[in-house]
Amino acid sequence: MTPSRVAGCPLCEDAGGRLVHEAAKFRVICAAEQGFPAFYRLVWREHVREFTDLSREDRAACMEAVSVIEQCLREALAPTKINLATLGNVVPHLHWHVIARFDWDSHFPGPVWAAAQRERAPAREAEVEAKRPALEQRMIERLRSI
Amino acid sequence: MTPSRVAGCPLCEDAGGRLVHEAAKFRVICAAEQGFPAFYRLVWREHVREFTDLSREDRAACMEAVSVIEQCLREALAPTKINLATLGNVVPHLHWHVIARFDWDSHFPGPVWAAAQRERAPAREAEVEAKRPALEQRMIERLRSI
Numbered sequence: 001m002t003p004s005r006v007a008g009c010p011l012c013e014d015a016g017g018r019l020v021h022e023a024a025k026f027r028v029i030c031a032a033e034q035g036f037p038a039f040y041r042l043v044w045r046e047h048v049r050e051f052t053d054l055s056r057e058d059r060a061a062c063m064e065a066v067s068v069i070e071q072c073l074r075e076a077l078a079p080t081k082i083n084l085a086t087l088g089n090v091v092p093h094l095h096w097h098v099i100a101r102f103d104w105d106s107h108f109p110g111p112v113w114a115a116a117q118r119e120r121a122p123a124r125e126a127e128v129e130a131k132r133p134a135l136e137q138r139m140i141e142r143l144r145s146i
Numbered sequence: 147m148t149p150s151r152v153a154g155c156p157l158c159e160d161a162g163g164r165l166v167h168e169a170a171k172f173r174v175i176c177a178a179e180q181g182f183p184a185f186y187r188l189v190w191r192e193h194v195r196e197f198t199d200l201s202r203e204d205r206a207a208c209m210e211a212v213s214v215i216e217q218c219l220r221e222a223l224a225p226t227k228i229n230l231a232t233l234g235n236v237v238p239h240l241h242w243h244v245i246a247r248f249d250w251d252s253h254f255p256g257p258v259w260a261a262a263q264r265e266r267a268p269a270r271e272a273e274v275e276a277k278r279p280a281l282e283q284r285m286i287e288r289l290r291s292i
Contacts, residue, residue, distance in 0.1 A: 002286075003226075005150075027196075044251055049227075050216065050220065050228050051212075051213065051216060051225075051228070051230060052213050052216045052217045052220065052228075056210070059209060059213060060206055060209075063205060063206070063209050065207075066197075066200070066269070067197065067202075068204060069196050070196065070197060070198045071198045072196065080235075081196075081233070081234055081235050081238060082196050082197070082198075083232070083233045083234075083242050084197060084231065084232045084236070085229070085230065085231035085232045085233070085257075086229070086231075087227070087230075087257055088229075089226075089247060089255035089256070089257070090231070090252060090255050092227060097154070102234060108234070109235035109236050110237060110259065111231075111233055111235070111257065111259040113256065113257040113259050113260045114259045114260060115261070117252075125147045135224065
C-alpha cells in the first residue's frame, strides 16, 4: 500500500506554494514561478508516484479538478493557451501543472521549462495578478461543487 | 461548432508520427523525437484547442486512453518516470505527450523541452526501441478494449 506521507518529500512536508484550496484528496496551490502569474498546481494528497497509480475513479476526479482550474483560468484571463503537465522527475509525488500562457510571456510559445525567448512584461504580469483573487474565489466555489 | 479539420494544421493534415493505433476519436503515434525512444502521443481527431473544449465524457475517454499508454510503457519498460503533458503552444490541436523517461536519458531529470544534461546513450536507446513492437501490440489490444 502506498504510504500517505514520505519523509523528505517536499510535497508531503510542505504545501508547495500558496494554498488556494484544500479538498479531501488534493490541494490547489498558486506556484511562485517567476514570470508566470497564473501558474497553478493540483497536488494529490497521498504520496503517489504516477498518474496510473490512482484508481480509475481517482483519475477521473483528479482530471475533473484539473479541468475546473483550466476553465477558471480560461474564463478569467482568456490566455493564449493552457498548458497541462505532470512530470515529477525531480519530485515524484503526483502533481499537475495548470499554466495559463500568454503570447507576451517570456517563454511563449516554448514550454515554461525551455529557454526564455524575450524579456518579461511586468505590467502585463501585474494585470494578471490583479485578477487572481476573483478567479480563485470562483475556482474554490466550483471545486467545492464537484 | 468546432470544425473537424482546419487547413494548415499539421495534426489535421498529417498523422504527426508513426501511426500505432487509430480509434474513432483519437489516434496514437510514436513520435520521432531524438533521444527519447518511448515518446508517444495521443492526438485527438477533431481539431479541438483546449482539453476543456472536450465534453466531460470525451475528457474521461481521452484520459483513460492516455492511462493505457502510460500503463503499457510502465509494464514493458519500467521507466524512471512517466511524463504527461498537453501544451499545444505551437500546434494548438489537442494532443497528449506520453513519455517514458529514464535516469540515463540526455535530459533527465529535466523536462524533454529543457536543455540536455548529458550525452545520449545509443545502446540503451536501442534496447528500448527493441521492446516497442511488443509493447505497442499490447497497447493496441488494450486500447481496443476500452
